[in-house]
Amino acid sequence: MLDPEDYRDDLVQLGMHKVAHQDVTLVDHMIRACTILQDMKAKEHVCLAGLFHGVYGTEGLHNDNVDSIPEQRRTEVRGFVGPRVEQVIFTFSVMSYGSLGKSFRRVIRPGGTPELKDRRTGADIPLEREDYLDILRMKLGDVLAHMPEQVGHALVDLPTEYAGFWTMAAEYLGPDALNTWNKYTGG
Numbered sequence: 001m002l003d004p005e006d007y008r009d010d011l012v013q014l015g016m017h018k019v020a021h022q023d024v025t026l027v028d029h030m031i032r033a034c035t036i037l038q039d040m041k042a043k044e045h046v047c048l049a050g051l052f053h054g055v056y057g058t059e060g061l062h063n064d065n066v067d068s069i070p071e072q073r074r075t076e077v078r079g080f081v082g083p084r085v086e087q088v089i090f091t092f093s094v095m096s097y098g099s100l101g102k103s104f105r106r107v108i109r110p111g112g113t114p115e116l117k118d119r120r121t122g123a124d125i126p127l128e129r130e131d132y133l134d135i136l137r138m139k140l141g142d143v144l145a146h147m148p149e150q151v152g153h154a155l156v157d158l159p160t161e162y163a164g165f166w167t168m169a170a171e172y173l174g175p176d177a178l179n180t181w182n183k184y185t186g187g
Contacts, residue, residue: 002047004034010080014055026054033138033145036184040141041176046134048081049088050141056093058142059119069093091125092138094118100139101165103132108172137173140166144184 008027016026034051042050055077056069069090078086096119103114107129114132116125127135143166163185170181 002044004031004051007051029145030054033141036144037141040180042137045085046137049085050138052081052089053092058093059097092135094120140169147184
């Protein structure tokens with residue numbers, strides 16, 4: 001089983017310990033997201049991608065720099081996680097959140113396919129259904145990692161704010177995802 005702490009030095013080498021992420025460092029947030037994905041019994045490559053999900057920024061985090069992800073940076077990340085996982089991280093970074101939701105509405109229909117969009121260009125991101133579900137699962141883990149761990153925490157309560165959508169996504173992703181959702185949201 002993947003131990004997120006084994007990758008802490010790699011994340012530090014990438015400079016993630018210097019990035020504030022609401023009330024914690026980005027490293028701590030990404031480790032929490034990975035742990036949540038493990039609780040969901042996500043595939044190991046999804047957990048590893050979740051551990052590195054913020055290395056390039058996302059629509060919600062440092063999105064002004066995503067246009068200029070140097071190939072050298074991608075090569076460095078590939079060295080830590082491999083090409084398959086790096087591609088998942090890259091897709092997670094450049095996708096538009098609006099297209100993630102629209103794709104979910106398409107995927108839940110019989111024969112429906114995702115239409116994930118690159119938020120930088122508006123272009124389609126070619127993705128198989130299973131790969132889209134991995135991205136959706138990663139985002140669910142990311143959302144739950146934003147859950148306040150104690151009363152009075154300064155973080156925005158994203159799961160509550162978008163509870164309808166994420167409850168439906170967790171149900172669609174299966175009992176393990178739903179159990180994790182209920183565990184972190186109080187059911």
